[in-house]
Amino acid sequence: MSSVAVTPSPTPFIPAATRRRFLRRNVWGASIYGVLVLLLIVEKIVHPGLEAFDFQTLVIETMPLAFAAMAQASVVLVGGIDLSIGQMMALVNVVGATYLVNADLKQAILASLAIIAGTAVLGALTGLVITVSRVPDIIVTLATSFIWYGLALHVMSTPGGGVGSTEFSDLVNGEIGTWLPEGVVVVAAVLLVVWLPWYRSKLGLSVYALGSDRTAAFLSGVRVARTRIAAYALGGVFAALAGLALLCETLQGDPNSASNFTLNSVAAVVLGGVSLAGGRGGMLGPVAAAFVLNIIGAIMGFLKVNPNYAVVIQGAIVVLVVLLAATLTLRRRT
Amino acid sequence: MSASPSVSAPVSDTRRNLLQEGRRRLADQPNYALVSILVILFLVLAIISPGYRSLHSVSSTVQVAAILGVMAGGQTLVLLTAGVDLSVASVATAAAYVMAQNDIHGVLIAVLIGLGVGLAAGLVNGIGVGVFGVQPLIMTLGVGGIASGMLLVYSSIEKSGAPIVPGPVYQLGTGTVLQYFPLDVLLVWLPLSLILVLGLRYTGLGRAIIAVGDNPIACRLSGVRTWQVLLATYLISGLLSATGGMILAGYENAVDLQLASSYLLLTVAAAVIGGTSVFGGSGGYAGTIFGALILTVLDALLTVVNASEEYRQMLYGALILLLAWAYARLAGST
Numbered sequence: 239m240s241s242v243a244v245t246p247s248p249t250p251f252i253p254a255a256t257r258r259r260f261l262r263r264n265v266w267g268a269s270i271y272g273v274l275v276l277l278l279i280v281e282k283i284v285h286p287g288l289e290a291f292d293f294q295t296l297v298i299e300t301m302p303l304a305f306a307a308m309a310q311a312s313v314v315l316v317g318g319i320d321l322s323i324g325q326m327m328a329l330v331n332v333v334g335a336t337y338l339v340n341a342d343l344k345q346a347i348l349a350s351l352a353i354i355a356g357t358a359v360l361g362a363l364t365g366l367v368i369t370v371s372r373v374p375d376i377i378v379t380l381a382t383s384f385i386w387y388g389l390a391l392h393v394m395s396t397p398g399g400g401v402g403s404t405e406f407s408d409l410v411n412g413e414i415g416t417w418l419p420e421g422v423v424v425v426a427a428v429l430l431v432v433w434l435p436w437y438r439s440k441l442g443l444s445v446y447a448l449g450s451d452r453t454a455a456f457l458s459g460v461r462v463a464r465t466r467i468a469a470y471a472l473g474g475v476f477a478a479l480a481g482l483a484l485l486c487e488t489l490q491g492d493p494n495s496a497s498n499f500t501l502n503s504v505a506a507v508v509l510g511g512v513s514l515a516g517g518r519g520g521m522l523g524p525v526a527a528a529f530v531l532n533i534i535g536a537i538m539g540f541l542k543v544n545p546n547y548a549v550v551i552q553g554a555i556v557v558l559v560v561l562l563a564a565t566l567t568l569r570r571r572t
Numbered sequence: 573m574s575a576s577p578s579v580s581a582p583v584s585d586t587r588r589n590l591l592q593e594g595r596r597r598l599a600d601q602p603n604y605a606l607v608s609i610l611v612i613l614f615l616v617l618a619i620i621s622p623g624y625r626s627l628h629s630v631s632s633t634v635q636v637a638a639i640l641g642v643m644a645g646g647q648t649l650v651l652l653t654a655g656v657d658l659s660v661a662s663v664a665t666a667a668a669y670v671m672a673q674n675d676i677h678g679v680l681i682a683v684l685i686g687l688g689v690g691l692a693a694g695l696v697n698g699i700g701v702g703v704f705g706v707q708p709l710i711m712t713l714g715v716g717g718i719a720s721g722m723l724l725v726y727s728s729i730e731k732s733g734a735p736i737v738p739g740p741v742y743q744l745g746t747g748t749v750l751q752y753f754p755l756d757v758l759l760v761w762l763p764l765s766l767i768l769v770l771g772l773r774y775t776g777l778g779r780a781i782i783a784v785g786d787n788p789i790a791c792r793l794s795g796v797r798t799w800q801v802l803l804a805t806y807l808i809s810g811l812l813s814a815t816g817g818m819i820l821a822g823y824e825n826a827v828d829l830q831l832a833s834s835y836l837l838l839t840v841a842a843a844v845i846g847g848t849s850v851f852g853g854s855g856g857y858a859g860t861i862f863g864a865l866i867l868t869v870l871d872a873l874l875t876v877v878n879a880s881e882e883y884r885q886m887l888y889g890a891l892i893l894l895l896a897w898a899y900a901r902l903a904g905s906t
Contacts, residue, residue, distance in 0.1 A: 319709070371897040374850040376656065380837050381896070384889025391882035501658075501713055514707045546724035553717030557700065560711065564704040 361474020694810025
């Protein structure tokens, strides 16, 4: 009679399967952060005079895209897509510029909260239309992007307005101490206060379930309509933050300022490891990816590369990364 | 002697049956609904604006619609495979610009180079989606970005002359035969429409395109070389985008870096309004033709009403949404 030899697991409290699953789920997100660190090192090599100021500039420039990526990720996770994020940002930008130009800090915060709530409603409406009309989200968000753009033009047809309270705009532009940009703190705070509770909540779980397999989610009792509308509403919240960040960065309202953000947000989301099919990924990846995309631009600048090449290289990197990701998935499939 | 069963249906039932029958007929032949919408819109246009009460106005509307129609042809094919081509606008602009820049080499070379741009983009798209299995949304997004970037670089390099639209291309874009038959329709759109409509129904590739969108797994199991079908689809889309861009350049008799940027969303809208499903597998080019015409008439209507840019945008979005919703209702009723 042979006895079965049992090899004790080195970490007895975390089963091997859980460890493997954690690694598999987060390897992409982790590697994005690795790439980010790598690029920071590259930037230092290319521009030895790199200092806190450059990091500060990077953060300021990236905050709108980071929030836009979060907005897109909220929607992509539930299995949809939102092609109106850029124009939603533009709308928030001009509305904010109109109301914040003469506001002190307290008024600015109140106005921002109102704007965020309003944009959440817009997002919820988008989700509602998508759910009720059965029209695919690409078409609906395409159409609403026109509507938001028109509204933005209506509020402000030429650039104008501003941010009256420097304390408010310093939430994006300022720094704490000598080296920590306030923007980093704000992004981290938003992730902790908005995303983390959502992620741990039943609604957040429903989002992942719905994005992962709609039929299975429905059969498991997930309220499909409610979850989808909520996901789009959350996207609206982040889009509003993105528009406000853009306002603080540029210190003026411009209805045409946000047209590139839609496509860049999709790129950041994909680079950040969120599957376009839904149900997989998190927020940390897209935020890092937003920084990665902008660092590449900065490095190009330091290398005195023609800025037009930067656009090509950014696009090429997105394509190469997704090709790589697809190849890896292919290998696993066959 | 047989007694015929007495059928005494209450009036409301008869009316409901008629409605259902009507809806079913419309759903089977959605093109009838599209033609009616088109005619109604044109009548409204003619009523509002005296300038549109002539045969000449019909002719020029079709002339303009041909540009959208050609570009939307490629988009229709891509949508049929359950994909989407977000590079249409960038490729069209790039092809037109490159063609105009090479006018000094003669019109034939210039046009061939322009077509080459479209082919190159289609090739990259097709390989990414067909061979690597990358999602079309992100692949075509990246390729479109690269095309835009490369165009920026290309335009910033010092060259021997300014881009000029070749004479024959200008003729193609603006000329007519016998005063009422636009050249671009006769020489490009009409033959293209025949090829696409008949090709989708009667050729192996056409059937395969629809099949791949409908059920890619069944296709693979049946021995269809899916990657070849997808490659061909994106190649055609690139070619058609380039063609549409060049005709547009002929019509405007000028090229700039934003030439076709508003057309991207319009090609998707035209195909969807025409009945092609974003999920693939159903639809066709005949509907897209009407979709392109409807959108062109809509644009003319908004111009004639002198709507300011903001209202044009909002109305455009709202109308696209309404049309898509109406179509979803109609198609979903069977």
